[in-house]
Amino acid sequence: xAGYVLAIDQGTTSTRAIVFDGDMKxxxxxxxxxxxxxxxxxxxxxxxxxIWESVVWTVKQALKEARLKASEIAAIGITxxxxxxxxxxxxxxxxxxxxxVWQDRRTASFCDKLKRQGLEKLFTRRTGLLLDxxxxxxxxxxxxxxxxxxxxxxxxxxxxxxxxxxxxxxxLTGGRSHVTDATNASRTLLFNIADNRWxxxxxxxxQVPAGMLPEVKDCADHFGICDEGLFGAAIPILxxxxxxxxxxxxxxxxxPGMMKSTYGTGCFAVLNTGTDLCRSKNRLLTTIAYRxxxxxxxxxxxxIFIAGAAVQWLRDGLGILERAxxxxxxxxxxxxxxxxxxxxxxxxxxxxxxxxxxxxxxxGLTRATGPAELSRAAxxxxxxxxxxxxxxxxxxxxxxxxxxxxxxxxGMVASDWTMQRLADLLDAPVDRxxxxxxxxxxxxxxxxSKAGVWPDRKAFAKSWARQKRFEPSMDEKLRNAKLxxxxxxxxxxxx
Numbered sequence: 001x002a003g004y005v006l007a008i009d010q011g012t013t014s015t016r017a018i019v020f021d022g023d024m025k026x027x028x029x030x031x032x033x034x035x036x037x038x039x040x041x042x043x044x045x046x047x048x049x050x051i052w053e054s055v056v057w058t059v060k061q062a063l064k065e066a067r068l069k070a071s072e073i074a075a076i077g078i079t080x081x082x083x084x085x086x087x088x089x090x091x092x093x094x095x096x097x098x099x100x101v102w103q104d105r106r107t108a109s110f111c112d113k114l115k116r117q118g119l120e121k122l123f124t125r126r127t128g129l130l131l132d133x134x135x136x137x138x139x140x141x142x143x144x145x146x147x148x149x150x151x152x153x154x155x156x157x158x159x160x161x162x163x164x165x166x167x168x169x170x171x172l173t174g175g176r177s178h179v180t181d182a183t184n185a186s187r188t189l190l191f192n193i194a195d196n197r198w199x200x201x202x203x204x205x206x207q208v209p210a211g212m213l214p215e216v217k218d219c220a221d222h223f224g225i226c227d228e229g230l231f232g233a234a235i236p237i238l239x240x241x242x243x244x245x246x247x248x249x250x251x252x253x254x255x256p257g258m259m260k261s262t263y264g265t266g267c268f269a270v271l272n273t274g275t276d277l278c279r280s281k282n283r284l285l286t287t288i289a290y291r292x293x294x295x296x297x298x299x300x301x302x303x304i305f306i307a308g309a310a311v312q313w314l315r316d317g318l319g320i321l322e323r324a325x326x327x328x329x330x331x332x333x334x335x336x337x338x339x340x341x342x343x344x345x346x347x348x349x350x351x352x353x354x355x356x357x358x359x360x361x362x363x364g365l366t367r368a369t370g371p372a373e374l375s376r377a378a379x380x381x382x383x384x385x386x387x388x389x390x391x392x393x394x395x396x397x398x399x400x401x402x403x404x405x406x407x408x409x410x411g412m413v414a415s416d417w418t419m420q421r422l423a424d425l426l427d428a429p430v431d432r433x434x435x436x437x438x439x440x441x442x443x444x445x446x447x448x449s450k451a452g453v454w455p456d457r458k459a460f461a462k463s464w465a466r467q468k469r470f471e472p473s474m475d476e477k478l479r480n481a482k483l484x485x486x487x488x489x490x491x492x493x494x495x
Contacts, residue, residue: 005448006073007440008055010080010164012265017058018440019066022453028066030058037098042105045098048086052171059231070233076226077239077447079246079439080164082187085139090160093175097147100139103305103347107138108356119205126192126199128286132354136163137189141206154209161212165240169223177224180214182291183245193288194277196296219290220450239446241290243439244268248289250442251407252464254457263412267307267382269389271300273397282392283352300396302351302389306344308412310378320371328415331376340364341489342377352392357495379418383425384486390426405429409438424474434465
């Protein structure tokens with residue numbers, strides 16, 4: 001069998017399909033952006049049909065660029081934006097509403113109501129998550145309550161719920177597979193991560209009928225067969241993981257104590273804690289890193305809602321950048337005497353603060369502040385937030401006494417300036433891998449290893465290669481002063 005593997009990477013702002021060969025090298029790629037909808041302040045939606053169309057287009061484009069037929073693909077792996085909710089009709093697959101995106105904050109008041117009822121401890125104990133609009137469960141509950149007839153139809157078994165992976169698998173298999181994997185399930189506020197099952201008590205609280213939920217599988221498993229009519233061959237779907245878990249796998253963070261951070265629209269840091277279901281005391285998330293061969297590996301995760309999106313704001317909102325890649329060049333030219341802090345709480349603050357009502361703020365502006373200083377502030381904000389997460393993780397999980405080395409990926413890590421500043425503010429080494437497409441690579445490895453055409457876990461980990469290590473070089477006194485300034489800026493921003 002050919003060693004080619006197709007990864008579908010369905011992200012927040014674009015969809016990519018990547019073909020890897022038997023040596024795990026990229027031989028073909030397709031990418032397509034899709035629309036973002038903001039119906040009200042704090043609301044974010046996607047059109048599931050447009051997402052589906054982008055998947056079909058990018059897969060065909062990737063096969064075309066690779067000069068391959070679909071019959072030469074051994075398996076498909078899927079990774080996806082997590083927590084984004086789709087509800088569709090079981091008969092025909094038509095979505096009943098736009099997808100509600102992970103960034104959406106419309107259920108903030110509902111989450112507050114549940115907290116006032118004393119229910120957050122129950123949700124955290126069962127799911128490892130906090131009661132925040134970020135997660136899927138309250139979004140699903142909102143959709144059932146606000147789309148006409150939805151709750152009654154769901155009770156009759158007429159509707160299916162899923163995160164983006166489930167919706168895509170349903171479409172790819174012609175409605176034959178209604179499934180998800182353990183990582184995506186673990187982000188719904190509905191899944192008991194200790195028992196690895198949907199939790200009846202939580203379903204009752206959120207008034208979600210169990211019949212609309214997908215079957216939960218291992219990350220490397222048989223999820224169904226892609227319809228031959230779509231791409232020209234029936235291809236098995238053998239790997240699924242939410243984007244941050246897929247990146248953790250792609251970075252070969254298989255050992256407890258290993259940590260990765262992905263810098264895309266948001267930033268997500270994941271620390272592997274092995275079979276230790278570590279319950280955070282510092283408002284981090286306890287989540288499933290991956291489930292393989294029925295064995296669950298857990299992780300601590302810190303979620304930052306705005307990372308690369310801050311640079312997009314400089315480009316599209318303020319118009320001070322022509323292209324996002326300019327930000328590092330400008331930051332290097334910033335006046336070192338000006339300490340400008342951007343707290344990018346455009347959609348609230350994530351871990352470890354979890355303040356959905358906070359909004360963005362800039363501190364330290366002077367008449368001399370210009371594009372260079374704002375660019376530096378935007379990039380440093382990502383570094384400061386990562387430092388906050390790392391500090392919280394070190395407090396929560398003390399089993400690992402060695403040096404923390406951060407493996408990084410995502411669009412922002414191409415900037416040497418940003419990665420050096422990250423190492424400086426973390427006071428820890430930062431490793432950038434040779435293959436930056438680690439999210440897609442993780443999904444591809446799950447599928448390829450399950451198909452038997454790619455190496456097992458140990459051999460895959462050995463193949464991970466570092467392109468560059470960034471060592472901290474900032475003066476300790478300067479680092480501490482900058483961190484104090486950041487903490488003061490955040491304190492002023494919190495509601």
